[in-house]
Amino acid sequence: xxxxxxxxxxxxxxxxxxxxxxxxxxxxxxxxxxxxxxxxxxxxxxxxxxxxxxxxxxxxxxxxxxxxxxxxxxxxxxxxxxxxxxxxxxxxxxxxxxxxxxxxxxxxxxxxxxxxxxxxxxxxxxxxxxxxxxxxxxxxxxxxxxxxxxxxxxxxxxxxxxxxxxxxxxxxxxxxxxxxxxxxxxxxxxxxxxxxxxxxxxxxxxxxxxxxxxxxxxxxxxxxxxxxxxxxxxxxxxxxxxxxxxxxxxxxxxxxxxxxxxxxxxxxxxxxxxxxxxxxxxxxxxxxxxxxxxxxxxxxxxxxxxxxxxxxxxxxxxxxxxxxxxxxxxxxxxxxxxxxxxxxxxxxxxxxxxxxxxxxxxxxxxxxxxxxxxxxxxxxxxxxxxxxxxxxxxxxxxxxxxxxxxxxxxxxxxxxxxxxxxxxxxxxxxxxxxxxxxxxxxxxxxxxxxxxxxxxxxxxxxxxxxxxxxxxxxxxxxxxxxxxxxxxxxxxxxxxxxxxxxxxxxxxxxxxxxxxxxxxxxxxxxxxxxxxxxxxxxxxxxxxxxxxxxxxxxxxxxxxxxxxx
Amino acid sequence: xxxxxxxxxxxxxxxxxxxxxxxxxxxxxxxxxxxxxxxxxxxxxxxxxxxxxxxxxxxxxxxxxxxxxxxxxxxxxxxxxxxxxxxxxxxxxxxxxxxxxxxxxxxxxxxxxxxxxxxxxxxxxxxxxxxxxxxxxxxxxxxxxxxxxxxxxxxxxxxxxxxxxxxxxxxxxxxxxxxxxxxxxxxxxxxxxxxxxxxxxxxxxxxxxxxxxxxxxxxxxxxxxxxxxxxxxxxxxxxxxxxxxxxxxxx
Ligand SMILES: Cc1cc2nc3c(=O)[nH]c(=O)nc-3n(C[C@H](O)[C@H](O)[C@H](O)COP(=O)(O)OP(=O)(O)OC[C@H]3O[C@@H](n4cnc5c(N)ncnc54)[C@H](O)[C@@H]3O)c2cc1C
Numbered sequence: 001x002x003x004x005x006x007x008x009x010x011x012x013x014x015x016x017x018x019x020x021x022x023x024x025x026x027x028x029x030x031x032x033x034x035x036x037x038x039x040x041x042x043x044x045x046x047x048x049x050x051x052x053x054x055x056x057x058x059x060x061x062x063x064x065x066x067x068x069x070x071x072x073x074x075x076x077x078x079x080x081x082x083x084x085x086x087x088x089x090x091x092x093x094x095x096x097x098x099x100x101x102x103x104x105x106x107x108x109x110x111x112x113x114x115x116x117x118x119x120x121x122x123x124x125x126x127x128x129x130x131x132x133x134x135x136x137x138x139x140x141x142x143x144x145x146x147x148x149x150x151x152x153x154x155x156x157x158x159x160x161x162x163x164x165x166x167x168x169x170x171x172x173x174x175x176x177x178x179x180x181x182x183x184x185x186x187x188x189x190x191x192x193x194x195x196x197x198x199x200x201x202x203x204x205x206x207x208x209x210x211x212x213x214x215x216x217x218x219x220x221x222x223x224x225x226x227x228x229x230x231x232x233x234x235x236x237x238x239x240x241x242x243x244x245x246x247x248x249x250x251x252x253x254x255x256x257x258x259x260x261x262x263x264x265x266x267x268x269x270x271x272x273x274x275x276x277x278x279x280x281x282x283x284x285x286x287x288x289x290x291x292x293x294x295x296x297x298x299x300x301x302x303x304x305x306x307x308x309x310x311x312x313x314x315x316x317x318x319x320x321x322x323x324x325x326x327x328x329x330x331x332x333x334x335x336x337x338x339x340x341x342x343x344x345x346x347x348x349x350x351x352x353x354x355x356x357x358x359x360x361x362x363x364x365x366x367x368x369x370x371x372x373x374x375x376x377x378x379x380x381x382x383x384x385x386x387x388x389x390x391x392x393x394x395x396x397x398x399x400x401x402x403x404x405x406x407x408x409x410x411x412x413x414x415x416x417x418x419x420x421x422x423x424x425x426x427x428x429x430x431x432x433x434x435x436x437x438x439x440x441x442x443x444x445x446x447x448x449x450x451x452x453x454x455x456x457x458x459x460x461x462x463x464x465x466x467x468x469x470x471x472x473x474x475x476x477x478x479x480x481x482x483x484x485x486x487x488x489x490x491x492x493x494x495x496x497x498x499x500x501x502x503x504x505x506x507x508x509x510x511x512x513x514x515x516x517x518x519x520x521x522x523x524x525x526x527x528x529x530x531x532x533x534x535x536x537x538x539x540x541x542x543x544x545x546x547x548x549x550x551x552x553x554x555x556x557x558x559x560x561x562x563x564x565x
Numbered sequence: 566x567x568x569x570x571x572x573x574x575x576x577x578x579x580x581x582x583x584x585x586x587x588x589x590x591x592x593x594x595x596x597x598x599x600x601x602x603x604x605x606x607x608x609x610x611x612x613x614x615x616x617x618x619x620x621x622x623x624x625x626x627x628x629x630x631x632x633x634x635x636x637x638x639x640x641x642x643x644x645x646x647x648x649x650x651x652x653x654x655x656x657x658x659x660x661x662x663x664x665x666x667x668x669x670x671x672x673x674x675x676x677x678x679x680x681x682x683x684x685x686x687x688x689x690x691x692x693x694x695x696x697x698x699x700x701x702x703x704x705x706x707x708x709x710x711x712x713x714x715x716x717x718x719x720x721x722x723x724x725x726x727x728x729x730x731x732x733x734x735x736x737x738x739x740x741x742x743x744x745x746x747x748x749x750x751x752x753x754x755x756x757x758x759x760x761x762x763x764x765x766x767x768x769x770x771x772x773x774x775x776x777x778x779x780x781x782x783x784x785x786x787x788x789x790x791x792x793x794x795x796x797x798x799x800x801x802x803x804x805x806x807x808x809x810x811x812x813x814x815x816x
Contacts (some may be wrong), residue, residue, distance in 0.1 A: 371752050391635075398758060402758075413755040415758060416641075418600065419580065419597060424581065472648075
């Protein structure tokens with residue numbers, strides 16, 4: 001791992017150890033879902049299905065009482081003692097069809113990878129068993145670090161024949177419990193597959209291994225005069241393979257579109273070890289079913305992505321960032337409409353945060369400074385433009401901003417005069433997840449909601465929870481993506497039952513998505529019906545059965561447990 | 566009371582500097598340019614003095630190519646009353662800049678001239694001292710605190726020196742150069758950006774000011790600093806101590 005990356009990861013880690021103990025994983029709360037069967041406007045089939053799932057699961061999911069135990073976490077020589085709650089294992093049942101790891105297995109893997117890349121050291125495993133939020137913890141005894149596609153294929157072929165469950169792991173920054181084992185699944189880390197294979201300066205097409213860290217690719221491209229079509233707060237740790245597998249959205253989607261458009265090719269290994277070479281570097285290729293899309297966003301449940309080819313846009317020299325205050329949500333919306341028209345081709349980000357998010361960042365993040373301190377405003381919007389002509393871009397942006405001020409869409413604002421100021425504005429938006437971790441426990445919801453209703457959800461949640469929790473709303477307004485976060489001092493089942501299933505029902509009722517960009521993972525596997533029809537999910541399950549008949553790839557995740565166990 | 570402030574246009578602080586292949590200088594084409602951070606601090610200090618009622622006007626000055634107007638606009642958006650642009654495409658060394666400032670001071674007659682202690686592009690740290698010498702004015706360099714007494718016409722300046730803080734009193738008119746901890750510059754707000762558009766920028770050339778630009782320095786070669794060697798991970802405290810003693814020779 002690059003030095004830089006471990007530094008960033010370390011920062012994440014240290015900042016994400018508040019003094020309070022952490023809660024049990026947020027598994028779909030069984031009783032709450034049960035009652036939802038009778039209260040929402042779901043169609044009959046879906047209702048029945050949900051009830052079934054819950055009834056089936058209820059035997060397993062006793063409404064949990066957190067079990068606390070002590071563990072010691074040691075990484076990079078930093079030893080931290082933490083109280084923590086018990087793992088998920090008490091809540092989902094381990095699939096008994098999976099074999100248990102034995103010494104012969106370990107010897108076999110050592111034969112393929114060499115001893116060094118077969119990790120059994122408990123201290124090292126703690127990191128890979130625990131997710132970024134310290135909410136999900138597995139108990140895997142084995143971490144494998146393949147260096148080639150062929151090694152990945154050999155590992156999977158063997159695991160498939162032995163019926164050993166596996167978790168593909170990238171940078172482990174996922175936010176839905178998808179990247180860590182639930183029980184004793186073997187962790188297959190892509191970190192050692194971190195080579196850039198080729199870059200074509202004419203077309204801007206990059207081919208690299210899945211374990212390349214996003215930020216490393218960005219700095220490689222920067223030297224070549226190009227940028228990645230995606231950027232997100234976790235860039236210092238997350239890997240391109242993980243980004244592809246979660247179809248990560250991030251901060252530049254409004255400009256460059258989703259990875260379904262930018263990823264030109266993928267090489268992936270199926271559960272039985274078959275290598276699918278779809279590593280094309282063509283923009284156009286209409287030959288049959290475009291299977292690479294199955295690996296974009298399937299969260300490691302259909303195969304392991306080993307290589308990626310991606311279209312990168314040229315780096316443009318003129319970047320401007322404005323940080324603006326709006327009096328109400330309606331103004332933010334109107335501002336977005338105007339920005340799309342008036343800034344058109346140079347608009348590269350449109351992010352929003354409410355005053356509660358702003359206060360959280362100002363209180364918990366070192367170096368955060370309110371650029372508009374004169375008075376507190378209800379909403380803040382960050383607009384970034386990227387173009388090729390410094391003076392005309394600036395003129396355009398200034399004219400737009402001044403016009404919006406005259407129309408009273410903006411009540412105040414600042415325009416970054418240098419890169420340092422631009423970064424300090426970005427910190428206020430990108431620093432929210434970190435600030436939330438410092439503030440205590442957090443319930444995260446990543447929703448796509450039609451713009452006009454989006455903020456109503458935050459307000460409704462706020463009045464539901466009263467003063468028991470700090471409800472904040474922020475996100476990629478330009479993409480209709482709301483990050484609804486509920487921050488509380490401690491995890492608390494009572495609060496959880498106030499949030500779920502309400503938040504999912506509300507989203508479903510407004511024809512939104514319960515996962516805009518973070519994915520389904522473990523957290524929402526049983527909630528997928530809120531956003532997808534029964535028929536659709538059944539086809540998904542058939543695809544899963546076809547590609548991974550033994551269900552060894554990332555079990556308990558993505559699809560409802562009733563369909564896969 | 567009038568305050569004159571120098572604002573230099575430099576390669577942005579956050580840009581990764583690249584040396585030209587022929588080693589004659591650094592790449593500046595297609596590179597983000599911004600106001601020198603120390604100049605920002607100088608301007609902020611001048612604005613605070615004006616806002617406290619001790620001065621009535623802040624004049625920002627930039628010397629260099631036509632794009633310096635952008636830097637001046639930033640200064641005006643921060644709050645300077647007006648700007649002066651001395652346009653020159655020649656390479657300017659501190660002595661030439663100091664001579665230009667002497668002329669401008671003769672024209673404008675400010676009571677205080679505030680500059681950054683250095684510009685982050687050439688790191689010369691000379692202009693403030695030279696212009697004080699040319700004008701025969703007292704100077705307070707590396708200021709971390711400035712207190713003005715308008716009645717006595719005295720500026721008290723805390724200077725950051727190696728062994729702590731040195732406090733000096735200067736009779737006005739005087740030259741002050743700013744250090745990093747003096748203040749935290751403000752952002753340019755939209756209303757102020759709007760106002761800045763109608764603020765005047767006066768133009769001069771060095772010839773009009775009767776200053777001859779002489780290249781009294783020759784740049785022989787510009788090279789990158791040596792690359793840092795990768796670190797090593799030691800396996801034990803003993804090994805670390807051994808290395809510190811025998812390889813790094815620091816303990
Ligand atoms: C601070 C912060 C900010 C974030 N901001 C955003 C954001 O703006 N937008 C957004 O979309 N997401 C965001 N995320 C979450 C995002 O999903 C992840 O950061 C990232 O895309 C996951 O990459 P990773 O390498 O860490 O994958 P991991 O977390 O390791 O894995 C994520 C999932 O992908 C699977 N996986 C990983 N690598 C592979 C592979 N090579 N082959 C097959 N499956 C694989 C895992 O099994 C898991 O299911 C953020 C996270 C953090 C911590």
